[in-house]
Amino acid sequence: MDKTKKYTIVFVVICFIIIGVVGIYRTTTPLPKEKPVAEKTETVETPQKEDTLTTKEDKKETEDKPKKEKQPETTKKEKKQTTNTTTNQTTQQTPQEKPKYEEVKPQKDKVQVSIQGADVFTINQTIEIEKDQSVYDVLKSLATMKKIDVNTNGFGPAIYVRGINGLNEFDQGPQSGWKYKVNGTFPSASAGTYKVNNGDTVEWIYIVNE
Numbered sequence: 001m002d003k004t005k006k007y008t009i010v011f012v013v014i015c016f017i018i019i020g021v022v023g024i025y026r027t028t029t030p031l032p033k034e035k036p037v038a039e040k041t042e043t044v045e046t047p048q049k050e051d052t053l054t055t056k057e058d059k060k061e062t063e064d065k066p067k068k069e070k071q072p073e074t075t076k077k078e079k080k081q082t083t084n085t086t087t088n089q090t091t092q093q094t095p096q097e098k099p100k101y102e103e104v105k106p107q108k109d110k111v112q113v114s115i116q117g118a119d120v121f122t123i124n125q126t127i128e129i130e131k132d133q134s135v136y137d138v139l140k141s142l143a144t145m146k147k148i149d150v151n152t153n154g155f156g157p158a159i160y161v162r163g164i165n166g167l168n169e170f171d172q173g174p175q176s177g178w179k180y181k182v183n184g185t186f187p188s189a190s191a192g193t194y195k196v197n198n199g200d201t202v203e204w205i206y207i208v209n210e
Contacts, residue, residue, distance in 0.1 A: 109198035113142045117167050118176070118206045123148075129196060135180055136161065136191040138202055159192040164204065173209025180204050 108128040115123040127141055136152075136159055143150045143164070151163035161178050162169050169177030180191055181203040187194050196202060 111138060111196050111199070112201045113138055113204075114202070115139075115142070115164060115204045116206065117165065118172050118208055121165060121167070129198070132195055134192050135182065135187075135194045135196060135202055138196055139164075139180075139191070139204060154192075157190060157193045159190065161191055161204075164206075167206055172206070175207070175209035177207060178204060179207055 108130075110126055110128050112124070112126050114125075115121070123142065123146055125142055125145065127138065127145070129138060129141075139161065140150060148165040149163075150161065151168055153160045153162055161180075163171075164178060179186060181201075182194065182196065183201055
């Protein structure tokens with residue numbers, strides 16, 4: 001054999017040996033793990049979970065917010081109702097409450113007035129008087145209350161009573177007529193000038209000619 005053939009056969013054998021060794025090495029040694037791919041997948045998955053959590057929490061907050069906001073409306077309504085009830089109770093109670101200080105009205109002066117005719121006609125009445133009223137003023141007040149007529153002459157201080165309730169002077173004689181008493185006595189002044197006081201007793205009497 002030539003030297004060239006020998007070298008070629010040896011070279012081929014060596015190549016086969018190298019190929020076999022390389023194949024055995026690959027089968028025995030484990031393949032390296034693809035770490036970057038796993039890291040990428042983990043980094044991608046974690047934000048998705050956080051997003052879902054945040055969205056759920058946001059939904060809960062959005063659902064809870066209107067509930068929390070609605071509650072003050074009910075409390076406001078309840079407060080209004082309570083205030084209305086309290087005001088109604090106070091308004092209902094106020095008329096029943098008596099005032100602490102009652103106003104004392106001043107009592108007016110009073111006199112006892114009576115009219116006694118010649119026959120059965122008599123009137124006896126207590127009436128209120130104003131300040132500086134005369135005996136004639138008291139008679140006129142009683143006459144308006146009892147709706148009886150008073151016949152007079154003159155006016156003011158010089159007034160003279162001629163008749164009461166249709167009974168006039170001189171009807172029972174030439175000296176018959178009306179006179180008045182104050183507290184049991186016949187005053188000398190006219191009925192238009194004599195002033196009455198509180199508690200006085202005024203009597204109008206028809207005098208018959210004897």
